[in-house]
Structure formats: structure tokens, C-alpha cells
Amino acid sequence: MYTKLANDLHITEQILKEIVNESIEYQKLITDNDYFVAPKTEQTYIDSLPDDGSGALGALQIFKSKYKDKLIKTIGSRYYGFIVGGATPASLAGDWLTSLYDQCAMGIPTDVDYYIENETISMLKELFNLPNDFFGSFVSGATMSNFVNISIARQWAAKRLGVNVSEDGLYRLEGLKIFAGCPHSSIYKSLSMLGMGRNSLQLINQIPNREAMDVDSLEQELEKNKGVPSIVIASAGTVNTADFDDLLAISKLKEKYDFWLHVDAAFAGVAACSEKYSYLLNGMNNADSITIDAHKWLNVPYDSAIQFSKHKQLQLEVFYNGAAYLGGMDENPAIFNLTPENSRRMRSLPTWFSLLAYGKKGYQDIVERNCYIATLFSDKLDKSQEFRLLAPTKLNMVCFTLESDQLSPKLIHSFLDELRMTGQTFLTPTVYKGTPAIRIAVSNWKTTEKDVQIVWNQLSRLGEKYSK
Numbered sequence: 038m039y040t041k042l043a044n045d046l047h048i049t050e051q052i053l054k055e056i057v058n059e060s061i062e063y064q065k066l067i068t069d070n071d072y073f074v075a076p077k078t079e080q081t082y083i084d085s086l087p088d089d090g091s092g093a094l095g096a097l098q099i100f101k102s103k104y105k106d107k108l109i110k111t112i113g114s115r116y117y118g119f120i121v122g123g124a125t126p127a128s129l130a131g132d133w134l135t136s137l138y139d140q141c142a143m144g145i146p147t148d149v150d151y152y153i154e155n156e157t158i159s160m161l162k163e164l165f166n167l168p169n170d171f172f173g174s175f176v177s178g179a180t181m182s183n184f185v186n187i188s189i190a191r192q193w194a195a196k197r198l199g200v201n202v203s204e205d206g207l208y209r210l211e212g213l214k215i216f217a218g219c220p221h222s223s224i225y226k227s228l229s230m231l232g233m234g235r236n237s238l239q240l241i242n243q244i245p246n247r248e249a250m251d252v253d254s255l256e257q258e259l260e261k262n263k264g265v266p267s268i269v270i271a272s273a274g275t276v277n278t279a280d281f282d283d284l285l286a287i288s289k290l291k292e293k294y295d296f297w298l299h300v301d302a303a304f305a306g307v308a309a310c311s312e313k314y315s316y317l318l319n320g321m322n323n324a325d326s327i328t329i330d331a332h333k334w335l336n337v338p339y340d341s342a343i344q345f346s347k348h349k350q351l352q353l354e355v356f357y358n359g360a361a362y363l364g365g366m367d368e369n370p371a372i373f374n375l376t377p378e379n380s381r382r383m384r385s386l387p388t389w390f391s392l393l394a395y396g397k398k399g400y401q402d403i404v405e406r407n408c409y410i411a412t413l414f415s416d417k418l419d420k421s422q423e424f425r426l427l428a429p430t431k432l433n434m435v436c437f438t439l440e441s442d443q444l445s446p447k448l449i450h451s452f453l454d455e456l457r458m459t460g461q462t463f464l465t466p467t468v469y470k471g472t473p474a475i476r477i478a479v480s481n482w483k484t485t486e487k488d489v490q491i492v493w494n495q496l497s498r499l500g501e502k503y504s505k
């Protein structure tokens with residue numbers, strides 16, 4: 038055995054203890070709030086592969102000296118960029134163990150990972166109030182979940198048009214229509230990856246001053262397309278304002294028209310666990326497929342999402358991965374015949390840990406506390422002279438802009454850059470209905486009112502400077 042490997046084998050316990058110490062130190066930093074939220078990095082690259090390695094502890098030293106201080110503290114309570122969530126202690130434990138056990142979690146029905154994944158899916162269905170006729174599997178993120186679900190929708194629509202697309206390809210799929218109101222960019226990406234093309238998506242009018250689809254306009258389009266199957270992609274939680282399509286009204290149209298309803302509930306699907314917010318997702322149960330991320334509001338480490346669909350047979354047609362050496366196609370097909378990957382990590386374990394550790398009440402607390410924090414920001418912004426709210430804050434997302442005659446994307450970027458350099462928080466820019474804007478996405482389980490004051494002090498100070 039190569040000496041460095043042999044030595045690491047000999048000191049495995051020491052390596053693991055070092056990593057535990059490193060983890061405790063990092064967690065302490067976050068808990069003590071003594072950190073720079075989003076440092077910028079300009080590094081020189083390691084210029085060549087070492088001939089002789091440094092061993093695991095040597096690699097750890099190189100990492101620490103080169104990158105450790107530059108990490109973005111997404112697990113802290115004042116990171117409000119994109120929409121990222123954090124990692125609950127139990128999900129972190131599950132994630133470590135996932136790597137330790139290193140299962141090739143193909144979901145073969147006689148293996149432990151199959152049970153853990155199915156148990157997790159079943160608990161999630163309870164958390165999200167989803168009926169049992171949904172099949173669910175873990176994938177790497179909402180983009181991949183949208184991709185999987187739209188591919189099943191494509192299989193469904195193509196069959197209606199007399200084409201078995203998984204066997205015969207796309208070329209006879211004329212007339213298929215795809216509608217959406219305010220789709221996430223990953224929907225376009227999925228359509229591209231599926232060979233359906235970004236331009237196949239037809240946008241439906243939005244309700245004025247909202248990001249929600251106008252259901253009457255959707256019905257008009259479905260009427261025009263009557264007799265041809267279509268795919269409707271509904272948003273449950275848009276990234277600017279956390280707006281929701283009226284899922285109940287849209288799903289009722291299924292009684293009159295032949296369409297597949299896919300719901301992208303990447304972050305906001307988790308709100309279904311709260312009695313206060315579950316009304317926003319009324320009608321989601323009538324969908325054919327649903328996307329929900331675990332690595333966002335479930336506060337599970339990257340990368341983890343769930344795709345749900347009611348059409349397991351179609352899913353099998355698309356993802357069936359037949360090879361004599363793999364088996365897995367008995368009466369009860371292995372999960373790798375239903376998902377894009379063949380070999381998979383035991384991705385369900387971190388969520389399994391977190392659900393068992395905190396249950397429904399734990400997640401209700403995260404959702405409701407995060408939404409409360411969003412209203413605190415929203416109230417302060419609304420009352421200020423320096424800022425303007427661009428939409429009412431419904432959930433955990435605050436969308437606002439600077440009150441300035443000079444308002445431009447450049448001004449917003451300069452403002453956000455200076456805010457970032459305070460080290461106290463990180464927010465991301467956007468454009469809302471043509472207006473350069475800023476988002477505060479609250480999705481970390483650790484965030485409390487104390488954080489609002491710290492961030493507001495910086496926001497209001499810089500607001501005075503930039504709103505002139």
C-alpha cells in the first residue's frame with residue numbers, strides 16, 4: 038500500500054477526531070456570531086497535482102490555510118441570499134453518517150437504504166399533507182426534481198399523442214403545449230435538458246402586481262388547445278415574492294381539460310406543515326407531480342430534494358435502467374429504475390434524522406419563526422424613508438428596493454456590495470416587474486429577532502447613503 042494511504046489507515050481515528058474538532062470550532066464560530074457572513078475570495082490555484090500527497094491531515098492543513106476563512110457562512114443566522122436554509126444538528130449527523138457508511142443506495146428492496154428512503158418519503162408526505170398515491174424519491178436538488186417530473190409529464194403527454202418517447206425519441210411530438218405563469222429558471226433548464234427546448238414554454242398572463250398566473254387566461258389557452266394534451270407548470274413560492282399560483286383553481290380545470298399539473302414548490306412546499314400557511318398550498322394534492330427541496334427550508338445539507346409523482350409506471354418507463362448485472366426489476370422495482378442516477382449516495386438519511394429528531398412541531402417552528410422574522414424586516418422597510426417594499430410579505434421572502442432617483446441595477450449592486458463588506462449579512466439582487474430590487478430570504482432554523490436588529494442597523498445606515 039502507498040505509504041500515505043497506509044499511514045492514514047493507521048491514524049484514521051486521529052483524522053476523524055481532527056475533523057470533529059474542526060467541526061466544533063466552526064459551529065462555535067457561528068454560535069458566537071463572531072464571523073464574516075460572506076467574504077469574497079480571490080485565490081491562486083494549486084498549480085499541479087502533487088506526485089506525493091500530504092495525507093489527510095496535510096490536506097486539511099492546506100484547506101484551512103487556503104480556504105477556511107473564505108467560506109460563506111450559509112449555516113449562520115444572517116445569510117439571506119438566494120434561498121439556502123441551513124443544516125439542523127440532526128441532519129448534519131445524518132449527513133456525516135451517509136459518508137461514513139458510503140452505501141451505494143440504489144434502492145434495492147432488500148437493502149437498508151430502500152427502507153430509510155421509503156420511511157423518509159412517507160414521513161415527508163405526512164409533513165406536507167400529501168396523499169399516499171404520490172411516489173417519491175430523493176434527487177440532488179429542485180432543478181433535478183423539476184427535470185425528473187417534467188420528463189414523466191413528457192412521457193404522459195407523448196403517449197396521449199401516440200408516441201412512446203422514452204423508446205422512440207421526441208421527433209413526433211407536435212402540438213404539445215407547456216404553460217406557466219412565473220416559472221423558476223430551472224424549468225427552462227429542464228426543458229432544454231429534455232430536448233423539449235426552452236421556447237416550448239408559453240407564458241400565461243400574471244395577475245396585476247402579482248407573480249401568480251391568471252387562471253382565466255390559462256383556461257383560455259387550454260380551451261384553444263382542447264383535444265391536445267398539455268403540461269401546466271404551477272409555482273408554489275416564486276423566488277422574488279414567494280407568490281403562489283392558485284393551485285386549487287388550476288387543478289379544478291383538470292375536470293375539463295387534459296393536462297399534467299406539475300407544482301414547483303421547491304422551498305415553499307415546506308410551509309404545508311404549518312396550519313397558518315398551509316392554505317397557500319391548497320390544491321397541491323391534485324397535482325401529478327411536485328418538487329420540494331430538502332436542502333432549502335427543511336434545513337438539510339446540500340444536496341437533497343424530493344420529486345413526487347402519482348405516475349410510478351410512467352416514471353419507470355422513463356428511468357428504467359435494465360442491465361442483467363444490476364437486477365432490480367422485480368415486481369417492486371429498485372429506486373434506481375425510477376430516478377436519473379444509477380449509483381446514489383444514501384441521500385435520504387440526513388432528512389430521516391432531522392424528521393425523527395424534530396418532528397412536525399420542529400418544522401412548524403422553523404417555518405413560522407422564519408415568516409415572523411420576514412414580517413419584522415418588512416415592517417421596518419415599509420416604515421422607512423430609504424426603502425420601498427415591492428410586494429406584501431406573505432411568507433419568508435421580502436422584496437424591496439431603494440427609494441432613489443438614481444435607481445438602477447448598478448446602484449443596487451453597489452449597495453449590496455457595501456452591505457456584504459460589513460460582514461454582517463448577505464442579500465441577493467433581483468429584478469421585480471422591471472424594478473431593480475433586493476430580496477431577503479429567511480430560511481435558516483437559527484435566525485431570531487436579535488439578527489434582525491443587527492442587520493437592520495447596517496441596512497438603515499447604508500440606506501441613508503444610497504437613497505439620496
Ligand SMILES: Cc1ncc(COP(=O)(O)O)c(C=O)c1O
Binds near residue numbers: 179181221302330
Ligand atoms: C421555486 C424554485 N424552483 C427550483 C429551484 C432550483 O432549486 P435547486 O437550486 O435546488 O436546483 C429553486 C431555487 O431557488 C426555486 O426557488
